[in-house]
Amino acid sequence: MTRDAGRRFVSAVFVIACGLAVLLALVPLAFVLFFVVSQGVQALNIGFFTQMPRPVGETGGGMLNALVGTLVLTGLAAAMAIPIGVISGVYMSEYKGTRLATATRFAADTLNGVPSIVIGIFAYAVAVLPFRQFSAMAGGLALGVMMIPIIARTTEELLLLVPGALREGALALGATRARAVFTVILPAALPGIITGVVLALARVAGETAPLLFTAFNNRFLSTDLRQPIASMTVQIFTYAISPYEDWHRQAWAGALVLVTFVLVCSLVTRVVTARVQRLRG
Amino acid sequence: MNPPQVSRLTPAVRDPGPGPGTPTSPPKIDVQQLSFFYGATRALQEITLQIHPNVVTAFIGPSGCGKSTFLRTLNRMNDIIPGTRVDGRALIDGEDIYASGVDVVQLRRRVGMVFQKSNPFPKSIFENVAYGLRINAMARNRSELAGRVEESLKQAALWTEVKDRLHTSALSLSGGQQQRLCIARALAIKPDVLLMDEPASALDPIATQRIEELVYSLKSSYTVVIVTHNMQQAARVSDRTAFFWLGRLIEYDRTDRIFTAPAEKLTEDYVTGRFG
Secondary structure, three states, X not given: OHHHHHHHHHHHHHHHHHHHHHHHHHHHHHHXXXXXXXXXXXXXXXXXXXXXXXXXXXXXEXXXXXXXXXXXXXXXXXXXXXXXXXXXXXXXXXXXXXXXXXXXXXXXXXXHHOOHHHHHHHHHHHHHHHHOOOOHHHHHHHHHHHHHHHHHHHHHHHHHHOOHHHHHHHHXXXXXXXXXXXXXXXXXXXXXXXXXXXXXXXXXXXXXXXXXXXXXXXXXXXXXXXXXXXXXXXXXXXXXXXXXXHHHHHHHHHHHHHHHHHHHHHHHHHXXXXXXXXXXX | OOOOOOOOOOOEEOOOOOOOOOOOOOOOEEEEEEEEEEOOEEEEEEEEEEEOOOOEEEEEOOOOOOHHHXXXXXXXXXXXXXXXXXXXXXXXXXXXOXXXXXXXXXXXXXXXXXXXXXXXXXXXXXXXXXXXXXXXXXXXXXXXXXXXXXXXXXXXXXXXXXXXXXXXXXXXXXXXXXXXXXXXXXXXXXXXXXXXXXXXXXXXXXXXXHHHHHHHHHOOOOEEEXXXXXXXXXXXXXXXXXEEEOOEEEEEEEHHHHHHOOOOHHHHHHHOOOOO
């Protein structure tokens, strides 16, 4: 009997320890969310989304230029990274075990671990220095380079999960290998790949370092790809280190918008994949 | 139990000849001395047999005896497995399918296949059947495509069950329906030969019965080869039966003779359930 009581006591202690560890892990997230929401809500209004920044000293105004800039930058990055990433993912899964596939996987994993500031320096060297001009292009390149390995690895892993029976079914109907990949295997993995792409987008939309000396910043509304362009993250950074109360408030609002964007992205992909899963029975 | 002994190396093949009631015709599939290797392992040893058109030929034998491997050599599905090799010849309509210069894609259009586990694509019912027609550009326009899809679904005895929901996901169908969909998909591109690899092994008795009826009805237009580990099924649906054991063809004869008066002791032991 005593041994049984001892066992129950150890079990209870362990359960409590696990619960505490979970709480500890959640505390920082809760604090971040609490501060961002409580501070951000104060400065958040319609004007934040529709107006340009006001000159120093005037209160109000918004971040329209930065919102547009972030859309342009992530759009450029996606246009570059989705085709390259998906196609290299297809290569790695179709030719798994070959030397080039193994090397590509290693390169992708390494690139994934490279600090984003280093990627910024790379984009600076290849897309800013030669033209002597900060540009949206250079910023898009930096973000795109960050997205490629995420998309490539996600695509590869999801393609490997597609049952071999589907490939055999397509081949048995007279499909060539490429045909089978692009008409059956890739579509079967598509919901997962889209999730990966959206999460990669959310991730780079929150990057500051690679943009500091590539896209730089712009006080004006610009969609010219050859000119510097504003972004939410760099704008938040600039405002946060400024001495003005009003800019601090705007920075909090910007942070709230970014966090909400990331949250919405993960929620949307969750809902979409769940629905697709249901459709497939 | 003592391991069964093979009395001789050459199989007891009483060439059963063309099907009952059909005029004499050349064999559809003529396999000569075919061996198959997974790396260094020989999975099939010098198989020689002739399969006739418009009859159902069943391959039986215990698990791992090579019957599925042999079936898959007939449309070169084994090509996609790395490290495999084929020796010998397999002629379909007199042409060696392993000759150099044979277009595997063309071969698979003529030799359709249905797999053990139904494998509908994650697309709509309609798109599943239309797939082969689309990739092989076999329909000139939409209405022809729709017509061929309907015809194939009717052939596979699935049309009445799905005609009102052609554009819903194929994965919402039951297991038996999914397998009939796969048969419809294979029939849509009008192959000459239909290979079926244990098509009913994952299905309940009623779904199995429907597949068997279907197999029986298909033999008027196709050469059907079916692998099964269910001997009652072989007896019910087939006209010819080939018994495989350890990668060898032991006996090949009319199905009634295989089950009532086999020439080989090994065959008799297997069909009476003494091993396997």
